[in-house]
Amino acid sequence: MKQIQSFFLLLFGLSFLLSACGESEYEKDVVAETDGQHTPQYALVIHGGAGTIKPKKMDAQTRVAYEQALEEALDRGEAVLREGGTALDAVVAAITSMEDSPLFNAGRGAVFTHEGHNELDASIMDGKTHAAGAVGGVRKVKNPILAARAVMEKSPHVLLTCAGADRFAVEQGLDTVDPSYFYTERRWKSLQRRLEKERKAQPVGETLEEQEHKFGTVGCVALDQYGNLAAGTSTGGMTNKRWKRLGDSPIIGAGTYADNASCAVSCTGHGEFFIREAVAHDMSARMLYLGETVQQAGDYIIHQKLKALGGDGGLIALDRQGNIAMPFNTSGMYRAYVKPDERMVAIFKEGE
Numbered sequence: 001m002k003q004i005q006s007f008f009l010l011l012f013g014l015s016f017l018l019s020a021c022g023e024s025e026y027e028k029d030v031v032a033e034t035d036g037q038h039t040p041q042y043a044l045v046i047h048g049g050a051g052t053i054k055p056k057k058m059d060a061q062t063r064v065a066y067e068q069a070l071e072e073a074l075d076r077g078e079a080v081l082r083e084g085g086t087a088l089d090a091v092v093a094a095i096t097s098m099e100d101s102p103l104f105n106a107g108r109g110a111v112f113t114h115e116g117h118n119e120l121d122a123s124i125m126d127g128k129t130h131a132a133g134a135v136g137g138v139r140k141v142k143n144p145i146l147a148a149r150a151v152m153e154k155s156p157h158v159l160l161t162c163a164g165a166d167r168f169a170v171e172q173g174l175d176t177v178d179p180s181y182f183y184t185e186r187r188w189k190s191l192q193r194r195l196e197k198e199r200k201a202q203p204v205g206e207t208l209e210e211q212e213h214k215f216g217t218v219g220c221v222a223l224d225q226y227g228n229l230a231a232g233t234s235t236g237g238m239t240n241k242r243w244k245r246l247g248d249s250p251i252i253g254a255g256t257y258a259d260n261a262s263c264a265v266s267c268t269g270h271g272e273f274f275i276r277e278a279v280a281h282d283m284s285a286r287m288l289y290l291g292e293t294v295q296q297a298g299d300y301i302i303h304q305k306l307k308a309l310g311g312d313g314g315l316i317a318l319d320r321q322g323n324i325a326m327p328f329n330t331s332g333m334y335r336a337y338v339k340p341d342e343r344m345v346a347i348f349k350e351g352e
C-alpha cells in the first residue's frame with residue numbers, strides 16, 4: 001500500500017516539475033487565462049486593401065502577381081504560428097512581407113502625398129495585454145509595422161508621428177531607407193493624374209470607389225496556439241493627401257484593434273469614415289455587448305452602418321475560436337486566410 005502511495009506521490013511530483021519546466025512564463029499565463037484550455041488551432045487572415053478591383057479590369061499577369069504576394073505573406077505568417085510563435089510575431093511577419101512588395105499601398109509601394117512624398121502609417125495591438133503601438137507620417141523607416149511594434153514595446157507611448165517617429169525608429173536601430181526606395185511609377189502616375197484633375201478643376205469623386213488606386217493598404221489578424229489574438233495594419237494612406245493627414249490605419253480602435261475577449265480587426269478603406277465610426281473597436285464592442293458573432297458584427301458595420309454614411313472599404317476580423325469575417329462594400333478586396341488545414345486567397349466578390 002505504502003509503495004503505491006509513494007508511486008503516486010512521485011508521479012504527481014514529476015508531472016508538476018514537467019509542467020513547470022516545459023512551459024514558458026508566457027504559455028503558463030495563457031493556460032491560466034483560458035482555464036487550462038489550449039487553443040489547439042491557429043489562424044491567420046490578411047488583406048491587401050479594398051477598392052475598385054474588377055475582374056475585367058485586371059489582366060491575368062497582374063492577378064497572378066497579387067495572388068502570389070498574398071500567398072507569400074500567408075506563408076511567412078503561418079510559418080511563425082506553426083512553429084509555436086506568437087500572434088504578434090505572425091502579424092509582423094505577414095505585414096513586412098506585404099510592405100516589401102511594390103504591389104501594395106504600404107511600405108515600398110506607398111501612394112504619394114500632394115507634395116510628392118511618401119508618408120507611411122502603421123499600428124499593431126496585442127489582444128492579450130491590450131498593449132498597442134503606432135506610427136503616423138514616417139518617411140524613412142523601411143518597415144513601418146516594425147516601428148509601430150517598437151513604439152508598443154520600447155516607449156511609454158502609443159502613437160508617434162512624423163519626424164519624431166522616424167527619429168525614434170533610428171534610435172531603435174530599425175532599418176531606414178532613402179525616400180526613393182518608396183517610389184513606384186504606378187503610384188507616381190496616379191498622383192500626377194489626380195493633380196491634373198485638380199488643375200482642371202474636374203471632380204475627383206467623393207467615394208473610394210470613384211477614386212483611383214486608393215486600395216492597397218495591408219493588414220493582418222492572427223490567433224496563435226496559446227489562444228492569443230493580435231492585429232496590425234500598414235498603409236501609405238490616400239493619394240494626394242495633404243497637411244499631414246492621418247487615416248484610420250495608425251489609430252487604435254479605428255483601423256486596428258485586438259482583444260482576446262472578442263476579436264482582432266484590421267480595416268481598409270476611406271479612413272475618415274473608419275475614424276468617425278471607431279470601426280475596429282465597434283467590432284469588438286458589438287461582439288462583447290450585443291453577443292454578435294464576428295460575421296454579424298462585420299456585416300452590420302460594413303454593409304449597413306458605413307454604407308449608409310457613404311464610407312467605402314472592408315475589414316478582416318478573427319475571434320479566439322478561429323472564426324473569420326472578411327466583409328467589404330467595394331467591388332473587391334485583396335484577402336486571404338490560412339488555418340492548419342484550410343487556405344483561401346481571393347480578390348473579387350464571390351463568384352467573380
Ligand code: ASP
Binds near residue numbers: 236248272
Ligand atoms: N484606410 C487607409 C487610409 O484612409 C486607406 C486604405 O485603406 O486604402 O489611410
